[in-house]
Every structure is written in C-alpha cells, then in structure tokens.
Amino acid sequence: MKHRGRHRRRRRGAALRAVLTGTALALTAAATLISVSQADVTDGPGALKPLSSPADTGRLRLQERLVPARTLDRLSAAMGRPVGVDAVLASADRAMRTSAGCSSADRASLPVAPAPARAWCWDRADSAGTAWRPASVTTSGDADDDGVWGRHRVVLAGWTHSTTTGRAAERGLARVAFVNADDPARPAYRWVLLVVPVDGGRNYRGLSSGISGMVWYQDKLLVTARSGGADALYVYDLDRIQRTSVDGPAIGRVPGGWSADGYRYVMPAIGSYRFTAGHCAHSGPPCPGALALDRGTAPDSLVAAEWTAPDGDRNARLWRYAFSTSPARAGLLATDARGRAAAVQAYRTRAAGIRGVLSYRQPGADDASWYVGRLPASRDGHGTLWRQDTAGAKAASCGADGSHRCWAEAAGSLSYWQATGEVWSLSDRMLFSTPLADLDGSLG
Template sequence: MKHRGRHRRRRRGAALRGVLAGTALALTAAATLISASQAQVAENPGALKPLTSPADTGPLRLQEHLVPAPTLDRLAAGMGRPVGVDAVLRSADRTLRGAAHCSSDERASLPVAPAPARGYCWDRADGPGEGWRPASVTTSGDADDDGVWGTHRVVLAGWTHPAGTGRPAGRSLARVAFVDADDPAHLAYRWVLLVVPARGGRDYRPLASGISGMVWYENKLLVTARTGSADALYVYDLDRVQRTTVDGPAIGRVPGGWSADGYRYVLPAVGSYRFASGRCAASGPPCPGALSLDRGTAPDSLVAAEWTEPGGDRHTRLWRYAFSTDPARAGLLATNAAGRVDAVEAYRTRATGVRGVLSYRKAGADHPSWYVGRLPGSRDGRGGMWRQDTAGADAARCGPDSSHRCWARDAGSLSYWQETGEVWSLSDRMLFALPLADLDRSLG
C-alpha cells in the first residue's frame, strides 16, 4: 500500500535546513575540551582492504526466513486490527527536551568536533538509572526518499535493556522510541516493545537481543540480533503495530488479553536473516553491529559493520547487501531462488569498536567514503569519528593536543537523512543531528 507521500513538495526540507543553520548548539565549556586523561591519540585505522575471495565473502551470506502469513494473521486476529505509525505518534506521551534544557552532564556526552546543530535529551522518566541504553537510530529519511512517512517526519531510536539489570532473571528487552519530529523545537515520542511471534501466532515473546543497528526502509524495520539467537537480523513491518490490552509485567498472552511489561504497543517480527554458515564467530560470520542505509547505490543497499571489542585484536569487517526491487518484497533484501543473500561489497578495516557506520558517495566521486564512529579502547569516554576509503583515513581532531577522541560518548549508530543533508546519531544520553557537510569539514 502506497502511503508515504513520495509526491509531496520539498519546501519542508528547505525550511528544516534553515532551522539547522540557525540553531547551532552552544556547547558548555565542559563539552568543548577533552581532559588530558582522555587525550590519547587513537590508532589510525588506515585504508580499507577490499574482500573479494569466496573465503572472505562466503561467511557474510545470509538465509532469509519469513514468518508464515497464517502465523501473523492468527496473532492479528487475536490482538485486533494492527495499527500504523500515525496511531503511535498520536498517542505520544513523552517529550524530548532541547539541549538548552538538558543537564551539563547530558550535553557533555555530545560530540566536540563536529559540534551538533541541535540535540535533545530524553524524558526524565527514561534516565540512565533505569538500565535502558540507547544505541541505534533511523528516520523517515531512510524509509522514503522524500523524508516523510504518511504526513509525518519521524525518528526511530532503539534501546536495549540487558538481562539481570533490574529485569526478571534471564529476560532482556528491546524497545523503539517512535519520535514525532514534525516540529524540530518540540519532539514527542511513544515506546513500542519489539517481540517475536510464538506458538504459531497464539503468543509472542520479547526480542532478547541488543539492537545496536537499525534501518527503516520502505515499510520494514531491520534490526541487529546478537545474543540468544542464531539470527543476524530481525525484520519488522511498520504497518503491523499491535495494541496490548493488559497493563502488567508479563509479556505475551495472559488471562484477559495481551500484556507487554506495561507498554501499550508491541511490534511483532515478520522475518529474520541468519548467516548461512552458522552463528557469528571469530573465524566465521561476523557478529552484526551497526547498520545504515545507502541510497547512493543501485539498488539501495543495507550497510553493516561487525561488532568487535574496542582496542581488541579483531579488526572490523564492513559490507553491504542490496535491497530487493520487487514490489512484492518491499523493504526486504535481494535474494536468489534459494532465499540466500550475498554481500555485494565488503572490506576490512583496522578499526575496532565500531558502533556507527555510514557509506556515502559525494557527487563526482568514483567510490563512496565510509564513516565509522568508534569507541575508545579503554571504553572510558569519547570515541573517534573516521572517514575511510581504499586510499586512507582521516579523523576529526579537537582540544589543545589535537586528540582524535572528539565524537560522542558511548557512540551510537549513524543515519543520513538525504532530504535535509543531516546525519542523526546518539550518545549515551542524547539524540542529536548535524549536517553531513559539517562532518566532512571536520574530517578534512
């Protein structure tokens, strides 16, 4: 069903660019200097090394598994008619505060160089003491090239709650903030819990995995899956948001209806992708980490980075998969007749601890640049932002000692909004945006 407003005029994008230009953040002094203890120079990750041999590209192959239609239909029949993104946004019950209303500690988590054009801290009810951690972001700029979904501009932010941190034993959770971004000065959001159908659609269970990467393309949301499952990616349909009917701590079917740990909405998975050669391992398939969308390829592609420990011995692989051009497979990856998905491009970088990845080709360039946001080896503060290609790497520098540790604290994923030319990302405390042109200038 076509409902994303592809033919809307583009004046709203120009207006937003004006807002970005006129609202650059004045960061506090604490966020403009890096202390001597944080000033160690990060190792240059060097040039990207292309991976072309079957031994290198074979472990990246995926196998598609779609949830049977009768399972999804049975769940919808039991829970009631699914709703879409608009219904979730209309019920937004929390607000993001502009940077001027955030604490100095929250603002100190933002990048030093380049400085964000604007930033937001989360509702106080979602503070760090709750055990939840933000890590991934995608927008309606990924979903559709006009940047609008239906009548709204939307940001989706993925959060993870590890097991054993205030949750019942053995239960980790993943949720997504649906953010109404129509007015850049007043952002509101509502939580949706990610779940997986169970018992043939008669029940559902929580997605027990960290969602360090997330991409919204067409009507599908693809998220990483790293723990408790053989799956590499889970797939969600944004037209299949379901309402719960019982406000309780249980997750799934309960006496009297459907519960989701107090959340009003759940989003059931409609499919997944598994590595064809088994679970991620040091000598085999990579553990998926960061994700992003690249609209500069033909067809559009899903960009991925391997999850590696900061400062470890295992260097990160970067690769991409093509999206399907079949209208009947909107938002799904391109597969062969056997449901296999092959990487169409792959590299190895000497970088470790990559938590954000973006691929973008400038006008006139022969090849795209790869932007990687990295955690520091000691995991005690700011990370670095590097731009790499097969010729070398450049980093932003800041502070009196020209440190490379200038990016966000506990850096999150990256998402490029093509219509406005801005990059969205997260720190451990804030959601922020900055023009890609500013990022390039800082790396120049």
C-alpha cells in the same frame, strides 16, 4: 500506509535545511577538552582492504526466513486490527527536551567536533537510573527519500535493557522510541516493545537481543540480532503494530487479553536473516553490530559493521547487501531462488569497537566513503569518528593535544537523512543531528 506528496514535502525539507544552517546550537560539549594518551591521537584505522575471495564473502551470506502469513494473521485476528506509525505518534506520552533544558552531564556526552546542530535529551523517567540504554537510530529519511512518512517526520531510536541489572523480567529486551519530530522544539515519543510470534501466532515473546543497529526502509524495520545464535537480523513491518489490552508485567497472552510489561504497543517480527555459515566467530560470520542505509547505490543497500571489542586485536569487517527491487518484497533484501542474500561488497578495516557505520559517495567520487564511529579502548569518555576509503582514513581533532576522541560518549549508530543533509546519531544520554557537510568539514 505511505501517502505521497513529494513536491510539498521537498519544499518542507528545503525549509528545514535552511533552519539547520542558521541555528547551530552553542553546546557545552563543544568547549570540552579531552585528555587522552598519545595512542588515541595517532592510532587510526588506516585504509580499507577490499574482501573479494569466496572464502571471505561466503561467510557473509544470509538465509531469509519469513514468518508464515497465517501466523501473523492469526495473531492480528486475536489482538485486533494492526495499527501504523500515525497511531503510535498520536498517543506519544513522553516529552524530549532541547539541549538548553538538559543537564550539563547530558550535554557533555555530545560530540566535541563537529558540534551538533540540534540535540535533545530523553524524558527523565527513561534516562535516570534505569538499565535501558539507547544504541541505534533510523528515521523517516531512511524510510522514504522525501523524508516524510505519511504526514510526519519520524525518528526511531532503539534501546536495549541490560542483561545483568534491573528487573529480571526486562533483562535483554528491546524497545523502540517512536519520536514525532514534526516540531524540533517539542519532540515527543511513545515506546513500542519488539516481540517475536510463537506457537503459530497464538502467542508472542519479547525479543531478547541487543539492537545495536537498525534501519527503517520502506515499510520494514531491520534490527540486529545478537542473542548468541546464528541470527543476524530481525525484520518488522511498520504496518503491523499491535495494541495490548492488559497493563501488567507479563509478556504475551494472559487471562483477559494481551500484555507487554506495561507497554501499550508491540511490534511482532515478520521474518529474520541467519548466517548460513553458522554462529559468529573470528574465522566465520561476523557478530552483527551497526547498520545503515545507503541510497547512493543502485539498488539501495544495507550497510553493516562487525562488532569487535574496542580493547581487542580483532579487526572488523564492513559490508553491504542490496535491497530487493520487487514490489512484492518491499523493504526486504535481494535474494536468490533459495532465499539467500549475498554481500555485494566487503572490506576489512583496522578499526575495532565500531558502534556506528555510514556509507556515502561524495559528488564526483569514484566510490563511497565509509564513516565508522568507535568506542575508545578504555570504553569510557568520548569516542572517535573516522572517514575511511581504500586510500586512508581521516578524523576530527580537538583539544590542546590534538586528540581524535571528539565524537560522542558511547555513541550509537549513524543515519543519513538525505532530504535535509543531516547525520543522526545518539550518545548514551542524548539524540542529536549534524549536517553531513559539517561532519566532513571537521575531518582533518
């Protein structure tokens, strides 16, 4: 349950901003020079093109499907009283290392410009030789505007298992690292496996979907669903985390209790959103990719970017949905009487291979700027981060050849922590943050 104490927490946020301002890290990645083709230097995504026709916006419409309360109640009655974020953080069993304690290969994956203010690498048990890869990030700065959930600063990082390598039972599964970030020098985390109730709450299965995007808003966690169907998002309740009772490789109900491939905690989905126009396709709904929260709109909104291949010729769409303002629908999207959520704004960009998206309105600006983090066409090495609006696009330059490939390697989603002014993201090896002011200062 969220506990309030805004004035005290805002003072803590101000103190943290002061720390961030004065303690930028001297990272090895900042000195890295990248050699790329001239196309990487000059090929920008151009200006955003607004999409307003019903034919365009209709493809973005979602149908909400909530899991019946009796299903969730049956599952919790069988597994025991649900727990919240505090219980997961209290049992954190993995330690992160600050950049000074990370390998040179880890640090080389970080952005070149701007250099991160803070960076951490994962426990070696999770980062060395596994088929799990991080792709999405959200924080308690998204969950509540004071940046604190209960008594804690929290970062959530979404990881997806490869569908082609590693143990067959794990392939395609999704898990979330709950990171206790109260002490930036010693963050620690615990895994929670994402699952979906089945058989009316008498059992559950693992969520088999890449979670390339993730947003924690109020008490809900929205993640992308890319499992080959028409589902766009799954919804989770941070107050409905369940403990498992059997340490075994199975997922679901087993003789003697509940198992989750060795994980102590599972979080069952409480709903989903599905495109009304069917499966994602070039002429239909987008394949969901990156997600982020925008608190600069009224009401707050969920922004999204379409996933398209970085080496293809299919340009992506960017769009947003409004969140509901009803207390009875905390953390859910605004819907009509039929349970449908319509996009309230949409654009076409010439960018492809988008792994991160963020929307933020600068003071005095008429409209928001959109930040898009892209993979290179070769899918290796550093990517690019562009700031776009309807007038054009800008990106940082680095290296002797003025390359725009200055962002992180295999960079994931973006999350803006309003209380501290930080932008959070992750490479394929590290979690990092940088002040939004530094990011803007690096953009051309």
